[in-house]
Structures are given as structure tokens and as C-alpha cells.
Amino acid sequence: xxxxxxxxxxxxxxxxxxxxxxxxxxxxxxxxxxxxxxxxxxxxxxxxxxxxxxxxxxxxxxxxxxxxxxxxxxxxxxxxxxxxxxxxxxxxxxxxxxxxxxxx
Amino acid sequence: xxxxxxxxxxxxxxxxxxxxxxxxxxxxxxxxxxxxxxxxxxxxxxxxxxxxxxxxxxxxxxxxxxxxxxxxxxxxxxxxxxxxxxxxxxxxxxxxxxxxxxxxxxxxxxxxxxxxxxxxxxxxxxxxxxxxxxxxxxxxxxxxxxxxxxxxxxxxxxxxxxxxxxxxxxxxxxxxxxxxxxxxxxxxxxxxxxxxxxxxxxxxxxxxxxxxxxxxxxxxxxxxxxxxxxxxxxxxxxxxxxxxxxxxxxxxxxxxxxxxxxxxxxxxxxxxxxxxxxxxxxxxxxxxxxxxxxxxxxxxxxxxxxxxxxxxxxxxxxxxxxxxxxxxxxxxxxxxxxxxxxxxxxxxxxxxxxxxxxxxxxxxxxxxxxxxxxxxxxxxxxxxxxxxxxxxxxxxxxxxxxxxxxxxxxxxxxxxxxxxxxxxxxxxxxxxxxxxxxxxxxxxxxxxxxxxxxxxxxxxxxxxxxxxxxxxxxxxxxxxxxxxxxxxxxxx
Numbered sequence: 216x217x218x219x220x221x222x223x224x225x226x227x228x229x230x231x232x233x234x235x236x237x238x239x240x241x242x243x244x245x246x247x248x249x250x251x252x253x254x255x256x257x258x259x260x261x262x263x264x265x266x267x268x269x270x271x272x273x274x275x276x277x278x279x280x281x282x283x284x285x286x287x288x289x290x291x292x293x294x295x296x297x298x299x300x301x302x303x304x305x306x307x308x309x310x311x312x313x314x315x316x317x318x319x
Numbered sequence: 320x321x322x323x324x325x326x327x328x329x330x331x332x333x334x335x336x337x338x339x340x341x342x343x344x345x346x347x348x349x350x351x352x353x354x355x356x357x358x359x360x361x362x363x364x365x366x367x368x369x370x371x372x373x374x375x376x377x378x379x380x381x382x383x384x385x386x387x388x389x390x391x392x393x394x395x396x397x398x399x400x401x402x403x404x405x406x407x408x409x410x411x412x413x414x415x416x417x418x419x420x421x422x423x424x425x426x427x428x429x430x431x432x433x434x435x436x437x438x439x440x441x442x443x444x445x446x447x448x449x450x451x452x453x454x455x456x457x458x459x460x461x462x463x464x465x466x467x468x469x470x471x472x473x474x475x476x477x478x479x480x481x482x483x484x485x486x487x488x489x490x491x492x493x494x495x496x497x498x499x500x501x502x503x504x505x506x507x508x509x510x511x512x513x514x515x516x517x518x519x520x521x522x523x524x525x526x527x528x529x530x531x532x533x534x535x536x537x538x539x540x541x542x543x544x545x546x547x548x549x550x551x552x553x554x555x556x557x558x559x560x561x562x563x564x565x566x567x568x569x570x571x572x573x574x575x576x577x578x579x580x581x582x583x584x585x586x587x588x589x590x591x592x593x594x595x596x597x598x599x600x601x602x603x604x605x606x607x608x609x610x611x612x613x614x615x616x617x618x619x620x621x622x623x624x625x626x627x628x629x630x631x632x633x634x635x636x637x638x639x640x641x642x643x644x645x646x647x648x649x650x651x652x653x654x655x656x657x658x659x660x661x662x663x664x665x666x667x668x669x670x671x672x673x674x675x676x677x678x679x680x681x682x683x684x685x686x687x688x689x690x691x692x693x694x695x696x697x698x699x700x701x702x703x704x705x706x707x708x709x710x711x712x713x714x715x716x717x718x719x720x721x722x723x724x725x726x727x728x729x730x731x732x733x734x735x736x737x738x739x740x741x742x743x744x745x746x747x748x749x750x751x752x753x754x755x756x757x758x759x760x761x762x763x764x765x766x767x768x769x770x771x772x773x774x775x776x777x778x779x780x781x782x783x784x785x786x787x788x789x790x791x792x793x794x795x796x797x798x799x800x801x802x803x804x805x806x807x808x809x810x811x
Contacts (some may be wrong), residue, residue: 230638230682232675233667242679248738249680252627253693259624261699262706286422298588302658303646
């Protein structure tokens with residue numbers, strides 16, 4: 216069983232991935248075989264009983280100063296001042312700046 | 320020094336603390352061994368020579384000032400490339416994290432450094448820990464030191480190969496569906512996946528958040544126990560870390576197997592074992608009985624569903640976790656017009672084929688119209704699996720299985736068939752899904768001399784009992800980690 220090309224394209228769009236026609240064919244076949252295997256789950260018992268999670272290390276839900284802010288910015292492809300810089304939402308707008316700042 | 324490098328971590332640390340050898344000599348020995356074997360193996364993506372020698376020199380200086388050194392004094396350690404160490408590269412063997420330097424240190428690493436371990440480099444892996452052979456690395460294919468024509472397993476293949484080759488006595492891996500245990504099995508070493516919640520994941524790049532765990536890969540059980548004890552414990556920076564007492568794992572580790580009830584799974588697919596593994600498995604059961612264990616068959620009916628459940632749950636989580644790689648905050652950016660186009664171009668260019676396949680699978684399972692049939696169904700089967708394991712552990716202390724269906728396969732043998740690759744995780748995914756601790760340890764070899772491995776699982780947070788049993792088996796088998804570097808590597 217293969218997934219339809221339409222299903223693969225729709226899933227690629229959700230995944231923010233661009234596939235070539237050859238990749239669409241390849242993934243349609245491969246994902247179809249995997250999904251056919253997953254379909255066997257119908258044969259197994261199910262439950263809705265959620266086990267208690269172990270008590271965890273939750274921190275208080277309070278903002279903490281993070282002295283590493285600048286270190287995070289150092290990894291960004293583009294920054295403007297203390298902000299990550301990104302392309303405009305829509306490409307090629309008249310008079311558009313190259314980038315809009317996004318807050319850290 | 321090379322000889323000492325092959326000894327258990329506690330022996331190395333005692334020698335450094337006692338002044339028989341310096342931390343710098345120990346680390347230099349590790350760096351020399353890495354330089355010697357790397358052309359054959361390709362286990363490392365980066366060796367951090369200056370940083371490692373500087374850290375070792377500091378340890379020696381502290382000793383000369385009379386300071387007390389830690390339990391891992393001078394022990395060289397490698398980390399998988401998805402574990403963060405501040406100021407050093409972390410890349411998940413992916414082009415999308417090109418140039419990324421971590422601003423933080425993983426808690427597990429921090430705790431090892433607090434005990435004076437020295438980190439020497441980052442090891443190769445399947446990209447974003449997605450794979451069972453290390454062939455999905457964007458940079459190189461690591462080779463198995465027992466036979467260079469074979470894979471080391473994955474995804475922590477670089478860590479397992481480095482330990483087996485004697486380059487480091489301890490390497491860190493991460494295990495989502497078997498990524499510590501399967502490469503440990505293929506490389507003839509010991510790999511431990513702790514209970515879900517036992518070790519903080521702060522600083523681990525997330526793949527499947529409900530299953531990811533960090534654990535040690537070592538040449539022996541005692542070193543694994545020591546490393547786990549040091550890394551374990553609650554961490555306020557990881558809300559999923561469990562506030563459970565960490566037992567002294569080495570305290571009773573020589574206690575043996577007498578009276579321990581070990582379960583074998585009625586539903587285990589023994590028909591799929593390679594003949595050598597079938598023989599080694601039968602021999603392992605005889606050995607466990609001879610050591611005083613009582614074997615009991617137990618039923619966990621959903622075990623045969625584990626791979627299908629795993630590939631739905633883990634990849635659904637991965638499709639969400641990997642949404643953060645979009646060219647805005649770190650790594651690669653491929654500008655292509657507007658913001659949305661840049662997201663798509665960056666991800667299309669930066670992710671390799673297996674990562675794309677898994678993101679697609681996860682997005683498909685979570686998408687409208689398919690969610691109930693795939694994610695919802697998998698979640699229901701998973702919850703039943705957990706309940707079945709809890710029930711089984713009411714009658715046994717441990718459960719034993721092979722770690723893999725057979726020995727390491729050849730490079731390229733399964734890379735064209737994703738489903739066949741996934742099915743090789745058949746024995747490791749159940750413990751991952753149920754959050755159980757599990758250890759993979761050598762149990763013999765096949766006719767070609769390739770290692771075979773036994774897996775032991777226990778109820779959550781029973782690692783001390785689990786490792787005691789593993790130690791008893793290891794002591795009796797007297798396995799030698801002595802890979803022969805057979806065959807010629809046509810490595811990249």
C-alpha cells in the first residue's frame with residue numbers, strides 16, 4: 216500500500232518541507248509500507264488508564280534572569296541589537312525592509 | 320597508560336587520586352588512542368584536545384594543592400553529539416545545526432565534570448538520533464571496530480565504537496528506542512538506558528520527549544553503575560526528572576543472582592533470531608539459572624506491537640520537537656524570499672532523508688483525519704503495554720530478552736529499506752515505551768567472532784537490582800572487549 220501523492224504533499228506542507236516529484240514518489244511508497252505495518256495496531260489491546268507520573272523536579276513558575284541571553288543570540292543566523300532578525304512575512308513587499316526584528 | 324585506559328572507570332580514578340598517574344597522562348593516552356583508531360572508525364565528529372588537556376591540568380593542580388578529587392578523577396569521557404557542553408559544538412550530526420555552539424551544559428555532563436571526569440570530544444550518531452546504524456549521520460559513517468565492514472549500530476554508534484576501541488572508558492549516549500543498547504550490543508560493550516525520569520534531560524536535544532533518556536556506554540557493568548549513579552537524580556531544570564532517591568549502585572553490585580526471578584516473554588519473536596543469537600540466548604538462560612536465578616515465563620501481550628507504537632509516538636513527538644529548526648534562532652538559514660519560504664528552504668536543505676521521513680510520518684500521524692487512527696490508537700496500545708509490564712513485574716524481578724535479533728549487519732545492508740531497519744529495534748522499544756530501565760551486555764559471539772548481547776529489564780527505578788544481575792552475568796562470562804579491526808574500511 217502506498218500513500219497517495221496528495222497525502223504526501225499535504226503532509227510535506229504541514230512539515231514545512233519541499234519535496235521533489237521523485238521524493239514524493241519515494242516517500243509515498245516507503246511511508247505507505249510503514250503505515251501498513253502500523254495498521255496492525257488494530258489487533259492489540261488498548262487502555263485509557265494513565266499511570267501516575269513520578270513526582271518530578273518542577274521549578275516554581277516564576278521568571279528567572281538568564282545571564283546567557285547573549286550566548287543564545289551568538290548562534291542566530293542574523294540579529295539586530297538584542298533581537299533575532301527574520302525575513303518579512305511576505306516576500307517582496309514594496310518598501311519592505313530586508314528583515315523584521317523578533318523579540319528574544 | 321593504554322592498559323589503564325581499558326580498566327574500569329573507578330580503577331582509573333583511584334590511580335589519578337592516588338597519584339600513580341596524572342589526569343593529563345590519562346587524557347593524553349585517550350587522545351593518542353583516538354588519533355590511532357579514528358582513521359579506521361570515524362567515531363568522532365570533534366576531538367576537543369585543548370579543552371580536555373586544560374581540564375586535566377586543572378585536576379592535577381588541584382591534587383597537588385591537596386584537594387580531594389572526585390569519583391571520576393581524570394576519566395576521559397566522550398559525549399554523543401546531541402548533548403550540550405557550554406562553549407563547545409553540538410550538532411546532532413546534522414547540517415541544520417551547522418556552526419552551533421552550545422550556550423549551556425547538560426545536567427548529566429555537569430554532574431560528571433563535578434566528579435572530575437574530562438570530556439574529550441563529541442561522537443558521531445544518526446542525525447538527530449534517528450537510526451540504528453550511524454549511516455544517517457550527515458557527515459560520516461562510523462565503522463564497527465570488530466569488523467570495519469559493519470555498522471556500529473545506532474544511533475549512539477560513535478560512542479559505542481569509541482568505547483569498544485579503547486579510546487575512552489566511558490561515553491554518553493541517548494536512548495529513545497534502543498539507541499544506547501543496540502550499538503552497545505553491536506560493539507560488544509555495556510549500555511544502560513535508565514528509567515524514564517532517572518537522569519535529567521536538560522541539555523539533551525529533544526527527539527521523542529516521552530521516551531528520550533541519557534545513559535552510559537562502558538566496557539563493564541561497574542563503570543556503568545558508577546556513571547549512572549553520578550548522573551542520576553532530580554533536576555529542577557527538567558520537570559520530568561523524578562524526585563526519587565538515587566541508590567548507591569556499586570554498594571551491593573557483587574551480590575549475585577541467587578533467588579532472583581527472571582521473566583522470559585511468551586510473546587517474544589524468537590523465530591526472528593539469527594541462529595547464532597538463538598544459541599547465545601539459550602546459553603544465556605542456562606547461565607542465569609546456573610547462577611541461581613529462577614526463570615519464569617511471563618506474558619506481555621502488546622510486546623509485538625512495540626515497534627509500530629514506537630514509530631508513531633516517537634515520530635509524532637519528533638515532528639513537534641524539530642519544528643524549532645527553522646533558520647531563526649540557530650544553525651543554518653537558507654533565505655528564500657519571505658519568512659515562510661525561508662522556513663521551508665532551511666528545513667529542506669538542512670535535514671537529511673531519514674529525518675524528513677520521520678517528520679513526515681509524525682506529521683501524518685498527528686494530522687486531521689488520521690490522528691485517532693494512528694496517534695490515538697498507538698497511545699491506547701502503549702498504555703495497555705505499560706499496564707501489562709506492571710502486571711508481569713508482580714511475579715518477576717527482571718525480564719530478559721536478546722538485545723538484537725543478531726550481530727552487527729554490514730554497512731549498506733539495510734539502508735535502502737527503512738522498515739527493515741526499524742524492525743531491528745524489536746527487543747529494545749518495549750522498555751523505552753514503558754519507561755523501564757534496561758541494560759545490554761555481551762553474552763557471546765557468533766561464528767565470525769561478532770558480539771551478541773543479552774538485555775535485562777527491571778521495574779522503574781530498580782537500576783541497582785538490574786545492574787547487580789548484569790554484573791553477576793558479566794563476571795561469570797568473563798567477556799573480553801578486544802575488537803580486531805578486521806576488514807578494510809572504505810570509510811568516507
